[in-house]
Amino acid sequence: MEKIYLIxxxxxxxxxxxxxxxxMNYARYTTIESTKDLTIDQLDFLLDPQCNSIGSxxxxxAAVEYAYQIQTxxxxxxxxxxxxxxxxxxxxGDEGREIIKGNDLNYxxxxxxxxxxxxxxxxxxxxxxxxxxxxxxxxxxxxxxxxMWYHVFEDEINHRGQIRMIRKRLG
Numbered sequence: 479m480e481k482i483y484l485i486x487x488x489x490x491x492x493x494x495x496x497x498x499x500x501x502m503n504y505a506r507y508t509t510i511e512s513t514k515d516l517t518i519d520q521l522d523f524l525l526d527p528q529c530n531s532i533g534s535x536x537x538x539x540a541a542v543e544y545a546y547q548i549q550t551x552x553x554x555x556x557x558x559x560x561x562x563x564x565x566x567x568x569x570x571g572d573e574g575r576e577i578i579k580g581n582d583l584n585y586x587x588x589x590x591x592x593x594x595x596x597x598x599x600x601x602x603x604x605x606x607x608x609x610x611x612x613x614x615x616x617x618x619x620x621x622x623x624x625x626m627w628y629h630v631f632e633d634e635i636n637h638r639g640q641i642r643m644i645r646k647r648l649g
Contacts (some may be wrong), residue, residue: 479507480491480498482503482504482507483504484500484537485497485500485501486500488500491601491602492604492605492606494606494609494624495604495606495609496583498609498624498628499513499601501628502594502597502630503507503632505631505634505635505638506590506634508638509536509638509641512638512641512642512645513532513583513586513641513645514585515551515560515583516532516645517582518568518582520532520579520581521536521579521582522535522574522579523644523647523648525578525647529573529644530570530571530637530640531575531578531644532644533579533581533586534566534570534575534591534636535570535591535640535641536572536587536641537567537574537578538567538570538585538587538637539633539634539637540567540590540592541564541568542588542594543594543630543641544560544564544592544593545564546626546627546629546630547593548560549626550611550623551600551603557622566578609622609623609624610624611623
């Protein structure tokens with residue numbers, strides 16, 4: 479927390495990975511701040527039948543990060559078992575609304591933290607050159623791992639805006 483506003487080197491990581499982690503840490507800090515003290519009912523609240531709940535968005539953050547761990551570090555698709563566990567949070571929508579509910583804030587924070595701890599361990603095993611590795615991505619266009627991991631926290635920032643809007647509507 480002492481360096482939350484610094485995009486800088488982090489011991490144990492290469493320079494560019496350190497900066498990526500710095501940005502991910504700040505995004506996560508602001509996400510957690512935006513959900514402080516929410517109850518289960520508030521986490522499950524739906525603005526309308528098509529909306530995602532705050533709880534489902536929090537689990538979505540963990541699911542996206544986990545999926546990118548699998549894609550970039552293990553270079554494979556999610557298994558059937560992994561899709562059973564993470565699929566509703568990845569897809570959101572009707573399946574997410576049906577399944578992701580009834581959990582307290584600590585449940586979601588614990589899931590996000592456990593995935594993040596694994597990410598941090600995996601980032602120790604690679605260097606800045608790894609971030610430049612390219613593969614085919616959306617719409618058959620090349621992307622490098624730097625972009626993919628940028629997308630992990632960019633997606634979180636985007637959905638955090640939804641969380642803030644929903645929170646304002648809670649009454």
